Amino acid sequence: MTLKLHHLNASRSQRIVWLLEELGVEHEIIHHSRHPETRLAPPELLDIHPMGKSPLLDHDGVIIAETGAITEYLLAKFDPEHKLHPRTDSADYPRYLEWLHSAEGSVFLPGLFGFYLMNSDLLETPLAAAMMAERTKAANHVEAHLSKHAYFAGDSFTAADCLMGFQLMSTNAQGLLDDKPASKAWLEKVQARPAFQRMLAVGV
Numbered sequence: 494m495t496l497k498l499h500h501l502n503a504s505r506s507q508r509i510v511w512l513l514e515e516l517g518v519e520h521e522i523i524h525h526s527r528h529p530e531t532r533l534a535p536p537e538l539l540d541i542h543p544m545g546k547s548p549l550l551d552h553d554g555v556i557i558a559e560t561g562a563i564t565e566y567l568l569a570k571f572d573p574e575h576k577l578h579p580r581t582d583s584a585d586y587p588r589y590l591e592w593l594h595s596a597e598g599s600v601f602l603p604g605l606f607g608f609y610l611m612n613s614d615l616l617e618t619p620l621a622a623a624m625m626a627e628r629t630k631a632a633n634h635v636e637a638h639l640s641k642h643a644y645f646a647g648d649s650f651t652a653a654d655c656l657m658g659f660q661l662m663s664t665n666a667q668g669l670l671d672d673k674p675a676s677k678a679w680l681e682k683v684q685a686r687p688a689f690q691r692m693l694a695v696g697v
């Protein structure tokens with residue numbers, strides 16, 4: 494069995510590096526570097542998948558793109574004891590699924606749009622203001638949830654925490670968690686995990 498992750502530096506592919514470390518499954522990381530000016534992925538990723546983006550998982554020659562799909566695939570194959578994902582009959586399952594997909598959906602998209610608007614020098618526009626309002630709404634939603642629950646799916650750490658981690662780390666790096674004590678406390682807690690530290694050692 495061979496399991497390879499095509500990982501792009503400074504990207505949300507680090508969520509899968511972290512998940513692989515949490516799973517403890519043997520794997521290889523293939524590093525790719527962003528173009529220093531455009532910040533785009535190198536063209537060699539286009540030889541692997543038509544979208545040319547990272548993460549890309551290669552399991553025995555089968556290529557899988559999209560973080561949520563890669564996560565569900567890895568858990569189905571390598572987490573038979575459900576240590577990192579609740580069983581479908583668990584009360585935590587609906588919340589788990591919702592956060593797993595929020596990490597690339599409604600909670601994440603306003604920040605991504607904001608990044609594109611900033612790069613295009615369009616921050617002083619009604620669209621940028623609308624995106625900022627959406628981003629604030631999402632950050633408040635995360636904070637309210639983490640004020641009541643230890644982890645995204647409930648009382649236990651799951652893959653949803655790995656996926657939401659990038660969102661909270663980047664929000665924190667921009668100083669936007671300064672008035673969000675529950676989000677900050679969650680971040681400190683998960684950053685102390687050995688698998689998170691191993692992810693950092695891989696080079697994010």
Ligand SMILES: N[C@@H](CCC(=O)N[C@@H](CS)C(=O)NCC(=O)O)C(=O)O
Pocket residue numbers: 501503504505506532533534535545546547548558559560561597
């Ligand atoms: N929806 C995809 C997004 C993948 C994606 O956009 N990856 C970014 C890294 S954060 C990328 O490869 N960007 C470089 C490029 O588009 O050239 C997922 O969930 O994996």
